[in-house]
Amino acid sequence: MAGRRVSVFHHQKQLNRSFAVTFLLFLLLAMFGAFMALPLIYTVNNAFKPLDELFLFPPRFFVRNPTFDNFYDLVYLIGSSWVPFSRYLSHTVFITVLGTVGHVIFASAAAYPLAKYRFPGSRALSTIVVLSLMFSPHVTAIPNYMIMSRLGWLDTHASIIIPAWAFPLGLFLMRQFMEQLPNSLLEAAKIDGASEYRVFWQIVMPNVKPAWLTLIILRLPSLWGSDGGSFIYSENLKTLNYALGQITQGGIARAGAGAAIGLVLMIVPIVMFIISQSNVIQTMASSGIKD
């Protein structure tokens, strides 16, 4: 395998780097690639293992007799509890779709003026957004709980969806990407008498599609994997990841269903990334923090 990689390398004209170093680097890549991929492949395999293979000793990595039993199990299991599986799934889909769409629209709307114009407060706002990349949401968890309770949003999906709209990384990346839009494009529309709202919606937004996908791919995993946190406590408002937690706590008999739900949780963000990869890379090229 490593040999083939090296031959691939020789197709390109490169500056001199000794063969041994090149070989080592690609060996490194192959080894760590395996380390990264194996747990994911294992997740996929586990989801299709019949129960007796899940508890085989010694454990096998690959599935021998693939079966959909775990998925039937999962649907049956949660179908027979008083909150049906479809409800967990629909809540997760609801939160994810509304959260990501709102995030893309509002973050873009805020990014456009910050990327293209100077006005009182614009510099301060940009600085605050960059600073807010420098700490994690854990810092704000406690006051957030109080604010949620003041607003009466506790135990509603709004408590997950609405804060997700103002994810700082999204605004930051969108602003960086919009800075590259040619000014002539915007000027032309404004000479024709378009308002800023129109310019934003009809000129800017269609031109930053790669960045939409990037914002979605960065926002989606945490929403899709949301377990409702400390804000949602009603059983009939809970999400898919919460169901995973409940099932895996059910112990050995539930291992099959747990493996199946693990696959469901994992596959959606990964498929999204496969679809949008080239767009995401294009956006990230402008991600840097300027001196």
Next chain:
Amino acid sequence: MRAGSVGNRVILPVKTAKHFQWSALRKEIYRNRQYYILMAPYMIIFFVFTVLPVLASLGISFTYFNMLEPPRFIGWQNYSRLFLNDDIFLIALRNTFYFAIITGPVSYFACFVFAWIINELPPKIRAIMTLIFYAPSISGNVYYIWQIIFSGDKYGFANSLLIRLGIILEPILWLKDEKYILTVLIIVQLWMSLGTSFLAFIAGLQTLDRSLIEAGAVDGIKNRWQELWYIVLPSMRPQLLFGAVMQITNSLAVADISVALAGLPSVNYAGHTIVTHLMDYGTIRFEMGYASAIATVLFAIMLGTNLVTQKLLRKIGG
């Protein structure tokens, strides 16, 4: 064309006036009202759920507050208790730094090295390798798979492998033994840490100006290492700064993995971090004043580390 619109160097009437004039500022704000309206939804949510909480947390940290009675001002007591009377916080602090000092630089370095190697592959393979390295960071809560891998009985993958290879005789309780908890958490965190910054580096390398490299070869750059240091790194400085922010913030915020794998509290607090300490006081004991003091310390550590690192990284490549 309006003054103060498109263009980099813009001089606002407010700034140029010798005396600060409210009327000029008001006029300027009115003229730009469409921008404020566009930003309003995002900024209102951002201030309510990010800026206000940071300030509130700072304020609450000087009080005794249990959510039932109104907060009572107690000055620096929470902080003095935190650093002088709370042994578990010191454990959390030590674990967090230990964790961050290993995972932060290692993951940052790994992000760059792998991006650099992957960048030399042909496009198809490059896309696949990017996916493989990036996927763990977005695969959400599959740490449960690590629970199976590091399961304490002999059905666990790590145990059975080591037993079969004859390295150990008895299964190890990976997630219950103080000796191993932190190491396991570091491995899992590293597995998940090739995220946004990794993508930023890949993108930065792909859009690197080829003419710079050719010019460098003419100017006597002898090998790939010199090329890396004198050309590639300096021209990727913005991405490197951005990546550093992402990796530092993530490596100091480790908590979910610890809770999911080692539990809260973990055995003898072996996997305890500042954030799990915060969760303990904030969501279990409801000592909000104390928890806010922890949050404020965490905020200061994160912001301080990031700002210092930004300063240092600006020196890369001369």
